[in-house]
Amino acid sequence: MTTPATTTTGRGRRAALAVAGPAVLLAAAALFPLVFSSPLATTYGFDALIFVAAASAWNIFSGYSGYLSLGHAVFFGTGVYAVAIGARDWHLTGDAVFGLLPLAAAVAAVVAVPVGLVALRVRRHTFVVITIAIFFIFQLMAFNFSFTGGTSGIDAPILNWAAATYNDPFYFLALVIATATVALSWLIRRSRFGLQLRAIRDDEDRARGLGVHAMRVKLAALVISALITGLAGGLWYYFIAAAHPQSAFDPLFDLSLALMGFFGGLGTVGGPVLGAIILEPSQQWLTVQFTNDYLSEILLGVLFLLVILFLPRGVLPTLAERAGRWRARSRRRPDGPDAAAGGAAVQPDRQPEGTAS
Amino acid sequence: MAHQIYPAIADGILGGGVYALMAVGLTLIFGVLDIINVAQGILVVVGGYLSYVLSVHLHIDLFLGLLITVPAMFVLGLAIHTLVIRPLRGAERTSMSLLACFAVAIIAEGALYWIFGPNVVTLTASYVRSSIKVAGFYISDIYLYCFALAVAAVAVIYLLLYRTRFGRAVRATMQDATAARLIGIDVNRVAALTFGIGVAVTAAGGMAYGATSGGFSPNSGYDLISRLLAIIILGGLGSIGGALAAAVFMITVESVVDIWSPNWAVAVFYAALVIVLTVRPSGLFGRREVRAQ
Amino acid sequence: MTAELRTEGISKAFGGVQAVDDCTLSAAAGAITGLIGPNGSGKTTLFNIVTGYERADTGEVYLAGRRITGASAQRVFGLGLARTFQLTRIFPRLTLLENMLVAAGGHAAGRRRAHELLEFTGIDQYAGALAGTLSYGQRKLLELATVLAAEPAVVLLDEPAGGVNPTLIQQLADRIRDLNAQGTTFLIVEHNMEFVMGLCHQVTVLDHGTVVAAGPPADIARDPRVLDAYLGTVPDTGPDDGGEPGDR
Numbered sequence: 006m007t008t009p010a011t012t013t014t015g016r017g018r019r020a021a022l023a024v025a026g027p028a029v030l031l032a033a034a035a036l037f038p039l040v041f042s043s044p045l046a047t048t049y050g051f052d053a054l055i056f057v058a059a060a061s062a063w064n065i066f067s068g069y070s071g072y073l074s075l076g077h078a079v080f081f082g083t084g085v086y087a088v089a090i091g092a093r094d095w096h097l098t099g100d101a102v103f104g105l106l107p108l109a110a111a112v113a114a115v116v117a118v119p120v121g122l123v124a125l126r127v128r129r130h131t132f133v134v135i136t137i138a139i140f141f142i143f144q145l146m147a148f149n150f151s152f153t154g155g156t157s158g159i160d161a162p163i164l165n166w167a168a169a170t171y172n173d174p175f176y177f178l179a180l181v182i183a184t185a186t187v188a189l190s191w192l193i194r195r196s197r198f199g200l201q202l203r204a205i206r207d208d209e210d211r212a213r214g215l216g217v218h219a220m221r222v223k224l225a226a227l228v229i230s231a232l233i234t235g236l237a238g239g240l241w242y243y244f245i246a247a248a249h250p251q252s253a254f255d256p257l258f259d260l261s262l263a264l265m266g267f268f269g270g271l272g273t274v275g276g277p278v279l280g281a282i283i284l285e286p287s288q289q290w291l292t293v294q295f296t297n298d299y300l301s302e303i304l305l306g307v308l309f310l311l312v313i314l315f316l317p318r319g320v321l322p323t324l325a326e327r328a329g330r331w332r333a334r335s336r337r338r339p340d341g342p343d344a345a346a347g348g349a350a351v352q353p354d355r356q357p358e359g360t361a362s
Numbered sequence: 363m364a365h366q367i368y369p370a371i372a373d374g375i376l377g378g379g380v381y382a383l384m385a386v387g388l389t390l391i392f393g394v395l396d397i398i399n400v401a402q403g404i405l406v407v408v409g410g411y412l413s414y415v416l417s418v419h420l421h422i423d424l425f426l427g428l429l430i431t432v433p434a435m436f437v438l439g440l441a442i443h444t445l446v447i448r449p450l451r452g453a454e455r456t457s458m459s460l461l462a463c464f465a466v467a468i469i470a471e472g473a474l475y476w477i478f479g480p481n482v483v484t485l486t487a488s489y490v491r492s493s494i495k496v497a498g499f500y501i502s503d504i505y506l507y508c509f510a511l512a513v514a515a516v517a518v519i520y521l522l523l524y525r526t527r528f529g530r531a532v533r534a535t536m537q538d539a540t541a542a543r544l545i546g547i548d549v550n551r552v553a554a555l556t557f558g559i560g561v562a563v564t565a566a567g568g569m570a571y572g573a574t575s576g577g578f579s580p581n582s583g584y585d586l587i588s589r590l591l592a593i594i595i596l597g598g599l600g601s602i603g604g605a606l607a608a609a610v611f612m613i614t615v616e617s618v619v620d621i622w623s624p625n626w627a628v629a630v631f632y633a634a635l636v637i638v639l640t641v642r643p644s645g646l647f648g649r650r651e652v653r654a655q
Numbered sequence: 656m657t658a659e660l661r662t663e664g665i666s667k668a669f670g671g672v673q674a675v676d677d678c679t680l681s682a683a684a685g686a687i688t689g690l691i692g693p694n695g696s697g698k699t700t701l702f703n704i705v706t707g708y709e710r711a712d713t714g715e716v717y718l719a720g721r722r723i724t725g726a727s728a729q730r731v732f733g734l735g736l737a738r739t740f741q742l743t744r745i746f747p748r749l750t751l752l753e754n755m756l757v758a759a760g761g762h763a764a765g766r767r768r769a770h771e772l773l774e775f776t777g778i779d780q781y782a783g784a785l786a787g788t789l790s791y792g793q794r795k796l797l798e799l800a801t802v803l804a805a806e807p808a809v810v811l812l813d814e815p816a817g818g819v820n821p822t823l824i825q826q827l828a829d830r831i832r833d834l835n836a837q838g839t840t841f842l843i844v845e846h847n848m849e850f851v852m853g854l855c856h857q858v859t860v861l862d863h864g865t866v867v868a869a870g871p872p873a874d875i876a877r878d879p880r881v882l883d884a885y886l887g888t889v890p891d892t893g894p895d896d897g898g899e900p901g902d903r
Contacts, residue, residue: 071454071457073457073460073461075461075464123636123639123640124639126639126640127639129456129457130396130397130398130456130457130460131398131595131599133398133457133460133461134398134400134460134591134595135595135639137400137587137588137591138588138591138592138595138632138635141584141588141632142629142632145628145629145632148625149625149626196761197756197760197761200749200753200756200757200761201757203746203748203749203753204746204749204757206748207746207747207748207749208744208745208746210708210728211740211744211745211746212746212757213727213728213729213732214706214707214708214728214729214731214732214737214738215732215737215757215758215801215802215804215805216729216732216733216757216758216805217729217757218729219729256468256584257468260464260465260468263461263464267461299472299473299475299476300472300476301472302468302469302471302472302475303468303469303472303473303476305468306465306466306467306468306469306472307465307469309461309462309464309465309468310446310462310465310466310469313450313458313461313462313465314446314449314450314462317450317452317454317458
């Protein structure tokens with residue numbers, strides 16, 4: 006049984022770590038471009054941060070509610086095209102284009118409403134399939150509508166920045182977005198809203214019977230998730246300077262988000278962050294090493310299978326569980342805080358039923 | 363315009379038969395294992411490439427080649443189930459299985475690109491360059507042969523399900539896996555074999571698709587799976603009759619719409635899907651989902 | 656807070672099976688009413704209909720005189736009607752306290768109430784543990800505590816004593832009596848006759864989806880129609896101790 010350590014020093018130590026850990030990480034991320042200033046390094050960094058934001062956003066919806074979405078590329082691509090079309094039609098260039106980012110977020114959030122109203126009415130694993138179908142619809146629209154530029158897409162407006170530091174503003178903007186997203190994820194998890202989401206994940210019907218307005222809660226989570234994903238998409242578009250249907254709406258993107266979430270720990274705050282930081286640069290590096298892009302596709306699939314077969318709860322929860330067991334073993338005392346020793350137990354036949362995830 | 367509709371409808375029905383075969387495999391897997399094999403689309407393409415290799419490199423006739431490709435795909439299905447699906451445990455196993463199938467699809471697509479490259483290939487058989495004339499328009503022989511193949515294969519599956527002991531075990535498991543286990547049915551074996559059968563039909567489907575689609579490449583998997591998913595959801599998950607009806611209906615509608623607008627024809631699928639789901643989330647013929655999540 | 660729960664002419668069929676057939680019953684405000692009947696008599700279906708998990712084909716449901724037929728489960732809860740399930744349902748990956756807070760709310764008053772209820776059911780020392788680690792009996796207590804979190808006027812219990820040891824059954828009965836003393840109305844489905852007869856003010860008997868008898872426990876125990884329902888037609892209506900065979 007996982008009883009949290011009840012000694013004050015234990016609690017204090019863990020609280021300190023919980024604050025220090027992310028603070029150190031944030032400081033490291035902020036200093037990263039100053040130490041590794043080459044465009045290659047900052048590109049890796051930018052990509053990783055975009056995925057930290059996107060994976061955390063995905064987790065806010067899919068991780069907390071248990072409704073696995075394989076269609077978040079819809080929101081990402083919507084953000085891409087929102088900025089692309091806005092810049093093209095309103096003739097924006099240079100710094101002004103960044104002003105379109107809130108638009109990208111807003112459009113993605115708006116799109117999430119009808120998507121959610123249709124998709125969230127079905128049970129969870131039909132839901133996954135519906136998200137895939139909706140993804141195909143959007144990709145099809147991007148290929149066929151004239152205002153999206155069809156197959157050739159839309160070229161990005163000109164940005165005349167110095168080549169050596171070109172990446173840096175993008176990097177820092179991505180860092181801000183990623184940090185805000187992770188903070189939001191943490192806040193949600195502690196909030197009543199987050200509790201309702203997790204109750205839905207465990208037993209949606211029962212949650213309804215306890216007064217949770219399931220549709221509203223799920224839809225709200227989807228809209229928040231979509232908003233951030235769209236924002237990330239918009240920024241990413243301007244960075245790589247191209248909007249094409251197959252890159253804006255890419256099924257591998259969807260798989261990557263799910264993989265990062267599962268790898269790090271589905272439904273945790275830090276899990277998607279860990280997943281993104283480890284997996285995105287690795288994937289980029291593999292694509293460069295094996296210029297044959299198909300091998301990285303195969304490896305991504307294999308890695309995903311390995312994760313769900315051998316590490317289904319993800320790295321962070323597995324580590325936390327190991328740490329908990331080690332802690333319980335090392336402080337086993339007759340009158341210890343580990344209540345398995347008995348005490349005022351109601352049941353003589355109490356048996357721990359194994360830890361849940 | 364009228365004289366374009368009849369051939370379109372004919373094409374649609376014949377093509378629908380082929381999709382029906384693939385959809386039946388998919389719905390069978392769902393009925394027994396409760397998972398939606400999203401790799402079915404790319405596996406059809408794998409089947410197509412197998413036929414291609416046999417036909418082009420070994421000069422084996424397309425239809426005869428099925429004697430090799432069908433068992434091969436059956437074994438592949440068994441392997442996927444045993445290695446990837448079966449080990450999954452826990453409360454989330456249906457969602458995880460679905461993700462696993464997605465991963466398998468990505469791997470298969472990558473492998474096909476690696477081996478065959480992105481070029482479009484076609485399947486041809488020498489005796490099918492002819493067409494017959496029906497009611498004033500031409501239907502290629504190959505369409506008829508493939509339709510016949512699809513009908514034969516669905517008939518075989520039907521016989522398997524309703525006239526054999528194994529089929530009874532499958533149907534029992536579809537209705538209630540726990541009850542089936544309690545009366546001595548080896549549910550794992552049934553699951554594995556069903557998955558194998560569901561994938562084996564992709565061999566036939568792949569050959570038929572390759573011969574009638576005018577060319578395919580590893581990228582074709584997406585078109586296929588998007589249509590198949592829409593078909594089985596429309597027909598109702600787990601309903602074989604529904605899958606058949608939805609397949610023939612939707613492909614025919616797409617074929618007719620294709621006369622006016624080739625780019626948007628496939629959008630008809632999605633529009634129908636969205637409309638049906640909004641009105642009746644369990645699909646046209648589906649069972650009302652009573653299991654909790 | 657208290658209220659009366661009443662159904663009128665509820666019918667529900669699943670395919671060819673008439674699960675509930677013109678069922679009219681009431682659970683008087685502030686009373687503990689038992690609902691008994693053989694397996695398949697429609698008790699759980701009735702519960703599902705009353706609490707908004709299923710739709711009745713015909714009939715009406717009234718809570719405190721107000722028509723709530725067809726209201727969603729979430730709305731029914733908001734109106735003061737809560738239920739437990741035959742197969743105990745909790746949120747396994749949330750802690751006990753979090754389980755409570757789903758219904759109680761995260762503000763200070765809600766938290767206080769959550770702790771109170773956990774103490775009331777005697778499982779508060781596990782408040783920080785994941786609910787999935789609880790034993791069967793503890794889960795039942797948690798489920799009971801959870802439904803009480805929003806101070807419902809009416810509580811529906813579906814086989815609260817099922818599969819539970821005698822000591823715990825006694826504790827459950829005591830807790831129910833305590834709550835009832837504060838005015839909460841109870842409608843309890845149970846097969847354990849001793850539990851029902853000892854606890855309930857009124858007992859209603861369901862057979863084949865319809866009410867065959869209703870009244871104080873003593874009357875029900877003697878009613879030949881009740882024996883009929885459980886055992887089939889019995890020609891002799893001699894003295895008996897009521898209840899179903901196999902019940903001790």
